[in-house]
Amino acid sequence: xxxxxxxxxxxxxxxxxxxxxxxxxxxxxxxxxxxxxxxxxxxxxxxxxxxxxxxxxxxxxxxxxxxxxxxxxxxxxxxxxxxxxxxxxxxxxxxxxxxxxxxxxxxxxxxxxxxxxxxxxxxxxxxxxxxxxxxxxxxxxxxxxxxxxxxxxxxxxxxxxxxxxxxxxxxxxxxxxxxxxxxxxxxxxxxxxxxxxxxxxxxxxxxxxxxxxxxxxxxxxxxxxxxxxxxxxxxxxxxxxxxxxxxxxxxxxxxxxxxxxxxxxxxxxxxxxxxxxxxxxxxxxxxxxxxxxxxxxxxxxxxxxxxxxxxxxxxxxxxxxxxxxxxxxxxxxxxxxxxxxxxxxxxxxxxxx
Amino acid sequence: xxxxxxxxxxxxxxxxxxxxxxxxxxxxxxxxxxxxxxxxxxxxxxxxxxxxxxxxxxxxxxxxxxxxxxxxxxxxxxxxxxxxxxxxxxxxxxxxxxxxxxxxxxxxxxxxxxxxxxxxxxxxxxxxxxxxxxxxxxxxxxxxxxxxxxxxxxxxxxxxxxxxxxxxxxxxxxxxxxxxxxxxxxxxxxxxxxxxxxxxxxxxxxxxxxxxxxxxxxxxxxxxxxxxxxxxxxxxxxxxxxxxxxxxxxxxxxxxxxxxxxxxxxxxxxxxxxxxxxxxxxxxxxxxxxxxxxxxxxxxxxxxxxxxxxxxxxxxxxxxxxxxxxxxxxxxxxxxxxxxxxxxxxxxxxxxxxxxxxxxxxxxxxxxxxxxxxxxxxxxxxxxxxx
Numbered sequence: 001x002x003x004x005x006x007x008x009x010x011x012x013x014x015x016x017x018x019x020x021x022x023x024x025x026x027x028x029x030x031x032x033x034x035x036x037x038x039x040x041x042x043x044x045x046x047x048x049x050x051x052x053x054x055x056x057x058x059x060x061x062x063x064x065x066x067x068x069x070x071x072x073x074x075x076x077x078x079x080x081x082x083x084x085x086x087x088x089x090x091x092x093x094x095x096x097x098x099x100x101x102x103x104x105x106x107x108x109x110x111x112x113x114x115x116x117x118x119x120x121x122x123x124x125x126x127x128x129x130x131x132x133x134x135x136x137x138x139x140x141x142x143x144x145x146x147x148x149x150x151x152x153x154x155x156x157x158x159x160x161x162x163x164x165x166x167x168x169x170x171x172x173x174x175x176x177x178x179x180x181x182x183x184x185x186x187x188x189x190x191x192x193x194x195x196x197x198x199x200x201x202x203x204x205x206x207x208x209x210x211x212x213x214x215x216x217x218x219x220x221x222x223x224x225x226x227x228x229x230x231x232x233x234x235x236x237x238x239x240x241x242x243x244x245x246x247x248x249x250x251x252x253x254x255x256x257x258x259x260x261x262x263x264x265x266x267x268x269x270x271x272x273x274x275x276x277x278x279x280x281x282x283x284x285x286x287x288x289x290x291x292x293x294x295x296x297x298x299x300x301x302x303x304x305x306x307x308x309x310x311x312x313x314x315x316x317x318x319x320x321x322x323x324x325x326x327x328x329x330x331x332x333x334x335x336x337x338x339x340x341x342x343x344x345x346x347x348x349x350x351x352x353x
Numbered sequence: 354x355x356x357x358x359x360x361x362x363x364x365x366x367x368x369x370x371x372x373x374x375x376x377x378x379x380x381x382x383x384x385x386x387x388x389x390x391x392x393x394x395x396x397x398x399x400x401x402x403x404x405x406x407x408x409x410x411x412x413x414x415x416x417x418x419x420x421x422x423x424x425x426x427x428x429x430x431x432x433x434x435x436x437x438x439x440x441x442x443x444x445x446x447x448x449x450x451x452x453x454x455x456x457x458x459x460x461x462x463x464x465x466x467x468x469x470x471x472x473x474x475x476x477x478x479x480x481x482x483x484x485x486x487x488x489x490x491x492x493x494x495x496x497x498x499x500x501x502x503x504x505x506x507x508x509x510x511x512x513x514x515x516x517x518x519x520x521x522x523x524x525x526x527x528x529x530x531x532x533x534x535x536x537x538x539x540x541x542x543x544x545x546x547x548x549x550x551x552x553x554x555x556x557x558x559x560x561x562x563x564x565x566x567x568x569x570x571x572x573x574x575x576x577x578x579x580x581x582x583x584x585x586x587x588x589x590x591x592x593x594x595x596x597x598x599x600x601x602x603x604x605x606x607x608x609x610x611x612x613x614x615x616x617x618x619x620x621x622x623x624x625x626x627x628x629x630x631x632x633x634x635x636x637x638x639x640x641x642x643x644x645x646x647x648x649x650x651x652x653x654x655x656x657x658x659x660x661x662x663x664x665x666x667x668x669x670x671x672x673x674x675x676x677x678x679x680x681x682x683x684x685x686x687x688x689x690x691x692x693x694x695x696x697x698x699x700x701x702x703x704x705x706x707x708x709x710x711x712x713x714x715x716x717x718x719x720x721x722x723x724x725x726x727x728x729x730x731x732x733x734x735x736x737x738x739x740x
Contacts, residue, residue, distance in 0.1 A: 278682025
């Protein structure tokens with residue numbers, strides 16, 4: 001009896017079943033990787049694994065979070081990150097990953113200090129709630145500040161002092177942004193719209209124009225993390241449409257937590273007697289309710305595979321590059337992140353320096 | 354250690370079972386609030402519970418916030434009119450119960466709240482202010498605030514004897530409790546007066562504290578946001594001033610309703626570290642606020658259906674494969690070993706929560722292959738919730 005196992009862990013390869021390259025050159029050349037996904041699909045985990053994979057072989061990447069949840073610190077098991085870039089991990093085969101938790105209020109203070117020389121009083125203003133108030137007045141301002149900081153990191157060059165100004169080598173090979181979830185990401189990235197709520201001149205305005213240019217250039221790609229379930233896939237497809245509509249470059253679909261298919265999609269007609277005989281051949285003599293329990297599990301598995309096969313064909317129809325990652329048996333700890341990074345590299349994920 | 358020798362940290366003090374039928378059958382239960390981080394099935398849980406309560410004779414209204422499209426359709430929630438509507442097909446007449454459902458329209462709820470507190474022309478002036486449009490549609494706490502406001506309105510009618518509320522799909526479950534306060538302090542006008550006329554509004558203590566810096570800050574902010582924005586905001590806050598007391602009073606009343614006897618919170622989670630960490634924060638917070646927690650619904654678990662250990666299943670599969678025995682049986686055994694692995698992982702994650710909160714009653718709902726998209730699906734969830 002033919003039992004399909006080709007979707008097993010580690011069998012992903014450089015091309016997907018439809019023959020589409022999983023990580024084409026365009027993605028390998030990008031410098032800003034925005035990672036989004038429906039809540040609960042593992043977007044932050046995959047952003048972290050991507051930061052590791054892109055830093056491999058002596059590179060340097062920056063993993064940025066913008067939602068104030070200290071997810072990077074939790075994933076890498078480090079103390080909460082301050083508002084400064086910090087080394088958080090060593091990448092496979094040499095290389096480093098730095099982490100940054102961007103905070104809109106800190107970013108605003110940074111601006112104000114740069115342009116208006118507020119000095120120490122900035123802290124007092126923050127304590128009073130004045131800074132939060134200012135970023136709340138114009139909801140677009142928060143997003144502009146956050147993306148502005150990201151853009152600054154992408155543009156940073158090695159040795160930002162006067163001496164080495166001649167060298168234009170970027171400090172980071174790639175910047176990976178753990179972005180807001182699918183429902184909010186396009187609004188977050190649509191800086192042009194957000195700028196409508198700001199003054200027509202001024203330093204932030206000027207920088208926002210740079211952000212718009214970066215986000216709509218081939219330097220940027222937006223990856224969407226999903227799972228093989230109805231709602232996450234629907235949201236993925238909706239988001240890809242929205243991205244296209246906003247003229248933002250979609251990257252890869254990252255299919256996360258793929259569980260192995262142990263049986264073919266169309267039921268193989270597993271029956272109680274056959275199963276019992278097989279079990280006895282394996283030296284397992286089980287009670288009836290145990291055998292029934294196994295049959296229930298087979299039924300649920302077959303049902304799940306049918307759903308997965310349906311959503312897979314909808315994903316395939318979108319024609320985007322697909323990366324595939326398995327469910328990790330022990331959940332995601334630091335070791336799991338490296339395992340995922342390795343699996344990404346096996347599928348061609350790299351940064352062309 | 355192999356699976357069968359793990360004594361299992363969680364099992365020793367298995368959490369008490371959460372009896373949701375007892376909760377909804379208890380006529381003194383008037384409000385049930387379903388909380389949790391985004392993506393754990395709050396809306397589905399709220400809807401399933403509401404349908405079940407109605408079938409058991411309660412007159413129920415369920416307030417959903419942002420239901421998935423098919424779930425909304427299954428409850429006849431295709432149009433957003435911010436009013437409860439009878440759910441077609443719920444057919445609970447024989448029990449004496451009834452089910453109505455609505456989807457929150459936060460903009461309209463805000464409009465109604467403004468209209469209810471002032472004269473029509475003043476309300477119009479507020480509606481026309483561009484700043485009001487920002488606050489009522491995109492301020493990050495507005496949805497939470499309006500969910501509370503709507504709950505207050507529904508409770509005030511006395512039309513239903515059980516109100517079940519879903520909460521917004523916020524980043525954090527705590528936003529539901531924090532946002533109204535944040536919005537109030539934002540609207541109370543102190544900051545805007547500081548920003549538009551810092552010297553006069555601040556008082557001497559403040560002037561001493563930050564000196565001319567605040568003026569500088571105000572100037573900088575107005576450079577970034579534009580003078581028009583501040584002027585709009587200022588006009589808005591002035592117009593709002595007269596309403597503010599009334600709003601505050603209502604927010605307080607709703608807050609008291611959440612702490613009153615007859616209200617029960619249900620924390621919804623999934624067996625994932627993030628969701629359970631959120632649930633933990635929320636449970637602690639409810640305790641601090643002295644709000645009544647009924648228990649936790651743990652959605653999307655993957656229980657095993659046979660007690661055969663993972664190790665024995667794997668050995669069996671290996672021996673069959675080595676002997677070129679029946680491939681299907683080997684596959685079934687591998688499948689079972691996968692499930693044991695998943696269940697073990699979920700139990701470990703859950704054990705961390707139960708160690709911190711051993712007294713929280715709990716019920717788990719196994720994962721379903723497909724999403725709920727009709728009333729029968731909701732009924733099935735209702736059965737699982739109470740089994």
